[in-house]
Amino acid sequence: MSVRLPYSLLWLLALPLVLLRLVWRARRQPEYLHHVGERFGRYRPHTGGPLIWLHAVSVGETRAAEPLVRAMLARWPEHRILITHMTPTGRATSASLFGKESRVMNAYLPYDLGTLAARFLHHFRPQLGVIMETELWPNLLAACERAGVPVMLANARLSERSARRYARWPTLTRATLGALRAIGAQTAADAARLAGLGARGVVQTGNIKFDILPPEAQLALSGTFRARIGTRPVILAASTREGEEAPLVDAFLRHAPADALLMLVPRHPQRFDEVAALAAGRGATVQRRSDEQAVRGDTRVWLGDSMGEMFAYYAAADVALIGGSWLPFGGQNLIEACAVGTPVVLGPHTFNFAQVAEQAEAAGAALRATDADAGMRLATELLADQARRSAIGEAGLAFAQAHRGATARTMAVIEPLLTAPPAAR
Structure with missing residues (x-):
């Protein structure tokens, strides 16, 4: 004692x-x-x-x-x-x-x-x-x-x-x-x-997280999401933390093509209202996943205000930026994105997932950016390069499979x- x-x-x-x-x-x-x-x-x-x-x-x-x-x-x-x-x-x-x-x-x-x-x-x-x-x-x-x-x-x-x-x-x-x-x-x-x-x-x-397989219900839900979104290209900002959303939204509005949609999913549900107001205050037209409506043509930010649906968000996206890595929070789990074949863009701060992040980069399953602006520019470049997106996504699937x-x-x-x-x- x-x-x-x-x-x-x-x-x-x-x-x-x-x-x-x-x-x-x-x-x-x-x-x-x-x-x-x-x-x-x-x-x-x-x-x-x-x-x-x-x-x-x-x-x-x-x-x-x-x-x-x-x-x-x-x-x-x-x-x-x-x-x-x-x-x-x-x-x-x-x-x-x-x-x-x-x-x-x-x-x-x-x-x-x-x-x-x-x-x-x-x-x-x-x-x-x-x-x-x-x-x-x-x-x-x-x-x-x-x-x-x-x-x-x-x-x-x-x-x-x-x-x-x-x-x-x-x-x-x-x-x-x-x-x-x-x-x-x-x-x-x-x-x-x-x-x-x-x-x-x-x-x-x-890492047991590699053994988490995408549930069939989540994959079906991703199809529902895509039906609501239509053919628009989608960039996902996944599990974002406080202080990250503002630079990510600003960079998206600067760099993304006019028809692109930012799917923004904060990590903590108590921040959903705050993040919705933040995005609207920066000039983006915001819609929420919870309204269960088709995404309108003028909507630039679709707020993922739900819990337990990350696989569905990842599978519905063309590119995913991993939250927690744009400020010194240590990063969030990138394995779920790899497991559904979605290309990953990481920020500079991944110390909580250091080896997984390094291995994903080495496997060609993830790319690294120096800050939110550079990350969003890289994501928009990938939107325009289907062959590169497909190669990164296939590398992610192989990476997830190899570590189970x-x-x-x-x-x-x-x-x-x-x-x-x-x-x-």
Whole structure:
């Protein structure tokens, strides 16, 4: 406890501010004030039986977990799966992916205080914990270790920037990583950085996001989108973050041909209204996907104000600019675009997906631009060059196919943790 004492005291001191932030975020997204008791380890009764717990903090991690969740449901039909989140959008994404699956439950993970973690574990009594990507909670992992719950970090990624941050607290970081029974890293570089911080049992399993196949319903929806759009060329700005939309819209209005359409999909739903107003304020005629109407001839920006439809947006586009990469946010997932054969244009900031971005460029599946203006110019050039677009799209399909298999490799790590006798866990 002495290693974690300063961390726990900081959590106690910060808790009033955390609650104020919850209320503040609820101004835009009222769902933040739903199920608040769960954030303090207070849950409704549930039916018993063996349970696997998987933590996916928000939307990206939840989507990445889909192949793994489905593999676990198939492999262990007697188990239920609890998926925990920290954001309402993550929870909503899980509901849309698994809402028809009676063996999947959703809840919020409690704040990282020892008593709350113990309450969570006592209530659900999981046989195994799987944490997606980089969510490391010291008190939670210590509570799992005390309770004999083996925990794996799956699809783990750790940028150089994050590794430097963890290295500032070497004792706490080593203790936290030491509480993990296994780590499946996306890349060799991620594995090396985790091992350098003191992690044990690190294996390279690959990126599970490559195993996410475009659902047939999403491909059918893309056809609906194209029917509404007509024959106009389409540039998609996908999963954009705050501060990126204005330069992208400006560049589109400067460089794109008059008949082109900008499909603009903000990453966070609470910003839909804000982004619609921003685009209109910059002189663009805006229409929303949610109006379910044909796109008018004078519409320049079609706002993708929906959740869980990224495959459909990618498949309906001629070129995709990846959000989060035009300002230093670290980039968003480009694999979905490659998986449907849509050419990708990246900005300069892809540190959260560094190896995937570099591999996609090397495979000819993605192009890189220095800023939003250059990215939009490159996208408009591709609109006019069908042969080059087709070549990049085919390279993307081959790239996505070549890197599949991470789910099976991750399951091979999980299986001995779950099937070992309780004393050995």
